[in-house]
Amino acid sequence: MNKESRVLEAPCGFGYGAAYFSRICRSVEAIDIAEDNIRFANQAYRQSNIHWNRGDVTCLPYDTGEFDIYVSFEVFEHLPAEMTIKYVEEAYRVLKKSGKFIISTPNKAMRRNVHNPFHIKEYEFEEFSTILNKVFDSVEFYSVEKFKVEKGMKKTANNMIAVCEK
Template sequence: MAERAHPHDKGFQNTFFGLINNPYRKALFERYSYCNEYIIQKEVIDVPCGTGWGTSLLKNAKNIIGIDIDQDSIDFANNMYRSDKLKFQVGNMKKLNLADNICDVLICLEGFEHVSQQTGQEFLIETKRVLRDNGIFIMTCPIIKKGGLHSGNPHHIYEYPEEELLKILNDNFYCMRIEEIENPDNPIIRFIGKTVKYYI
């Protein structure tokens, strides 16, 4: 399986003349489609965006910036999907190179496990910095259930035990919604939080 979803990658294509749905492709479309209800007329950041395939599925946002550390992926994304409302730029999760309070929604779908724990913590700090007050953070991330094992995906630098990930997210955001969703490999946590944790 490639590290980044690519529309030409056989690992993400349907089989038997398109009659059999590829579970990884199905998951990609489900993750991004789910986000659409939260981004209507919003300014959105998607990080890491990979080749931009998933980012291109985000609809009705005011504008979207996709960020990824890989220059080749960004070049592909800009060639394939760039528009007046959608652009892509190189950056990394430790330092997003964006102004403070620049977006309403930040999306991170299955990217958190691709960086170290230290980088993950720095990314959450960056996320809170670039999100506006009451901004929304949407994340999906594989988890290790109690007694479970790492999925074996070589691109996953650190897969979080469920309790550890939930504590990190709840320490950083006001939780609006959290759920466990099916995945071809380890289960996935979907977390939706706000930048304001306590209301008066």
């Protein structure tokens, strides 16, 4: 990400990610399905290079090839399983050639005794990898363990991050 990058953050939640990215890129499109989140973010972060919009990650309101980078943290597990491929296909669609989709999700293998009622389906590495590799040619994985990010996928990671390139 650099001063020339056009970035999409979806969903943006309360907007702090978009606010951070706005300091290091040309522009940020930030969308969330929750109107309350958009209203809060629009009031809290007034950077002129952020555009706040209500929208759905499975049907993005943007043209094909618009973004250099699409950031989407902790959303995969909130979608019905049948919607995850549409979500990933939409990410691919809105990225420019060589654009990057950065996504994270909890590692189900490390959450056997954790129940989050808002998580529809959690994924183990193999499932996560299979879905992403159906759409993207290049996928690089990272592990989050003890608040540290390391390249490669560890079975003991609390969270999984993928950097997918178009």
